[in-house]
Amino acid sequence: ARQAEVKRLFRPIEELKKDFAELNVVIETDMQIMVRLINKFNSSSSSLEEKIAALFDLEYYVHQMDNAQDLFSFGGLQVVINGLNSTEPLVKEYAAFVLGAAFSSNPRVQVEAIEGGALQKLLVILATEQPLATKKKVLFALCSLLRHFPYAQQQFLKLGGLQVLRSLVQEKGMEVLAVRVVTLLYDLVTEKMFAEEEAELTRETSPEKLQQYRQVHLLPGLQEQGWCAITASLLALPEHDAREKVLQTLGALLATCRDHYRQDAQLSRTLASLQAEYQALAALELQDGEEEGYFQELLGSINSFLQGLR
Template identity: 60%
Template sequence: MNCLAYLASSALRWNLILLLSAFLFCSCLSEQTPEFALTEVKEKKMHETENEEVTVEDELDPEDQEAFYPTREWQTVKPGQAVPAGLHMRLNLQTGKNEARIPDPENEKNGMKYKKKDKRLGKVNVDSNLYTPQELKKALAKFKEGVTESTEEEKAKLEGIKQKFRPIDELKKEFEELNMQIETDFEIMTKLISKFNSSNSSLDEKAAALNDLEYYVHQVDNAQNMLCVGGLQLVINELNGTEAVLKELSAFVLGSALSSNPKVQVEAIEGGALQKLLMILGTEQPLSLKKKALFALSSMLRHFPYAQQQFLKHGGLQILRSFFREKGAEVLCIRVVTLLYDMIVEKALLHDFEGNSEQMKEKIEQYEQINLVPVIMEQGWCTIISDLLGMPEHDTREKVLKTVHLLMASCRDQYREDQKLNSTLNILRREYEELVSEEQKSGENDSYFRELLINVNEILQNLR
């Protein structure tokens, strides 16, 4: 009996607990109902707001949909839209979408303001109430197109700038035309040589071709290319021609091609250029032709010992000596003295050069076979050269003084017996002493006449 009473009382207690739990659960449900109703109202209001925003956004371009324009009401943030920093964000549990809005004024007082940040431009305060979506759309369209409203002054300035420059298409077209007309030096030289060698070309055309050809052969490569087309031999053969103007221009071309060009020097001497040039210089010819022939001869002899040997062998010094007996040939005489001076110095400098290469040894052996100074002494060049000191030009005197000083060791006996030379040197000394004194008074540091005076005094000292 006691057991039954205990069971009954236990069952009664569990029933009371279950009834109390049910009552509390119902009470909670009744309290939540108004809240759910309020949420439905709010969501309905949000849906209306969203519909209004959609209507506005539908008027915008598809590219503008990416921009999010915040207001003080909650708006749905669509996928891909850029949301400015500083907005309030929330997740709508009913729709599952993100929403954002501008903070309330009460929060703004606490320092929370909407700001649009740009890494390049810095912070810019934006009030969305001042701009409508349509205005933002127009501004964004202009920004994308890079178009700004220009004043009439700016348009005129831009037009003036355009007129100063030519269109790129026009320039490209002209460059294409120019490229089609560009010719290499080799092609131009080939045409010039063909025109010079053509029997249909007039005398003036041949002369013009040679004159143009001389311009190109100054370059070492062009002069060597002239060998490939046979131009060098044509020029050498023309030295025996009948037209003086063509002979003169041919010698001019030859001299320019020979200058510091060993390959052309070898080809020229093998082609008979040396004999033809000596023939012109040893016969009665116009002075202008002899000038060009002497220029070509000098270009051939300089730094070419084999040509110097052949020059002496063919009596070249005797031919050049004849210039000193001709009237009006002083310019040729000075050039001859300069050539002799250079040839003597070449050999002297080579002896001072220290080199063990086979090529240098061979070159020294070639120069050893040139006996220029002994031939100068035998043919009386010592006096012939010193007599040029009587010329009035200082430049001529400078070249002659250097040559006399260079020949002093070999020509000392002849110079000591030459009373005319001693008298001329004393006159020059007094003259240059006065000029040096005038230079000192004027404050000139680089004294040209001082150098000449030193040369005169050194020669006089060696003659004592």
Template identity: 65%
Template sequence: MSHWAPCLSTAAKINLLILVVSVAFPWSSLSDRVPEFALTKIEESDRKDDSGKEPLTEDDADPEDLEVFYPTHQWQTIHPGQAVPAGSHVRLNLQTGAREAKLPDSNTENGDTREGKRRKRLGKVDVDSSSFTSQELKKALAKMKESEKAERKAHEEEVRKKFRPIEQLKEEFEKLNVKMETDYEIMVKLISTFNSSVSTLDEKVAALYDLEYYVHQVDNAKDFLSMGGLQLVIKGLNSTEAVLKEHAAFVLGAALSSNPKVQIEAIEGGALQKLLVMLATEQPLAVKKKALFALSSMLRHFPYAQQHFLKLGGLQVLRSLFRQKGMETLHVRVVTLLYDLIMEKALLEAAQDGDQLEEKLRQYGRVRLAPALLEQDWCAVVSHMLPAAEHDTREKVLRALGALLGLCRQRFRDDAALTAALRLLRREYRALAAAERRHGDRRGYFHEMLGSVDSLLRELS
């Protein structure tokens, strides 16, 4: 379909169009614009007509034969053979497959739109799709992919320089850890070092120090027993070196903690007698601390050991610590041990019936702890500790007084010093508890301490 004007040739009309466009739009602004377009992949099959030949394109057509396209500010379809003026916006309508063009918006000539700024930041430019063939576009896309691959490869090389491969790390770890030793193997070596006659005193002490760490675990303590380590440690309690006795008692206490099998073997191996001798004789404070720790581990939850402890005069030995100078730090530990033994039996008696409970009650029934405490006047020993300066010590003494209340009630009532001390503590803890409440803590530590003091005073009134 022809639209040629009868009075003008094709060349004349093109020249006229260029003149009009140059007047309406300055060439400087148009030359700076690179129109927007939508890229799409054009298959070779789409470029051929029914005869199998490629249709004539604008690039192949003679400029004299091209029909001029007159763009407006609305998108219009570009018909085959039409020439689009430079500076027009061209796009491909993906729904219809037709190319469309329009004049550039006046407010976007300088690329001031948000999209234009974004594309500038990203280094993107608009390209006139009519100036590229599908082959040229494919080449451009191929170059983009090659550039991305090169950048990715460069990044991977940079990462390789900073980090070592996992295979190399595995090899280095294997060199550092030539052999992984089990706890059992380590304990065998430590026991061998401690028992060796060629080991120095420092080496033996270091071996005991490391053994204490391992025998805290129940299974390791059983292995320690099976490999003969327990007997060696009990034998070490007789050493002439105070530091060896100290660490041997430390290892023994760690192995005894909550481990009935080790407790039985230890008491049958004579550990109880040796610990009581260490506490009764003159020894450094550090040695007696560890001996008391081992004794406490042996007696807790083991009525058989408690029974033998009383028979061997264990309470008298502990009582003697209160008459020795420099042993004040052990007093709280002793009172705490007695409190635990009293409460242990009381809680068991308050428990529900059961087959195992009956046997435990029978065993604890043989432990005559309360009469021995009353006979040796432990009521006075504990009450005299109340005016201690540290709150932690007072807390433990108050708990022990509460546990002994059923046994020592009359003795406490007759003790004027105890009543006076309790009243002083009540005045002090009232003030401290009030300060706690002012700070928003209505159930704080001093509130609980005040409750313990008030409870004892009510029982003794």
């Protein structure tokens, strides 16, 4: 009865296509649209504006997991990855934009991207002189590729990814990317920690993914590359949101960087200044009737960090 009701209410797609064909209206599937956009982007006769427009439209479609997987099934993913080699900064920027959307929470696409050389190309762009807008999108793609993909994280470390990010946050004019980099590092550190905790709780000692995480020697690499000092220095940023993210990362690195933090006089002064600032702001929140306000949470994070340093 249910099927009969559906058939009564809706017409078959083939019948609709026939009607539209008679009206000279063509219905394209997502796959057909993506093939057309890739062909437009890859055509030597397309102008720069047409290529960028094709990538912009393509990004909309690859947010959907199935579409992103279809993109590599017909070779479109590799075409976009190759776009990272372009001499045009805008092409690099929008190619990275598409890739970041396609990689997000999509393991099959992440694997294909690693095999297609995407990681190396992304790191090269971050390590060379490029416009800020390009590096923003490339960093977005890198974050999407690394998250929840321990094999990519291993390759990232082997390719000197931490050195590339260190140079990026210290590069003049790229300060706005520093918090994004620190947030990525926080995510990677806690991701591995949660994977190990979950394995311990479930008593699974040798699942493949856990073994991959155990080969990601991220904390030693961060310590060797001077990230204890870099992260501590970023706490002086003026934005509250930035400070919140830096505090999170400082906490995640505490066990590794405790000795450095204890000896860092500038960090001690910054923490004391922020503690006083957020005590005053938290008091104002309480006066306004906010018992669990934003600044009280930040003050709690500072106090917890100071407690952990003792």
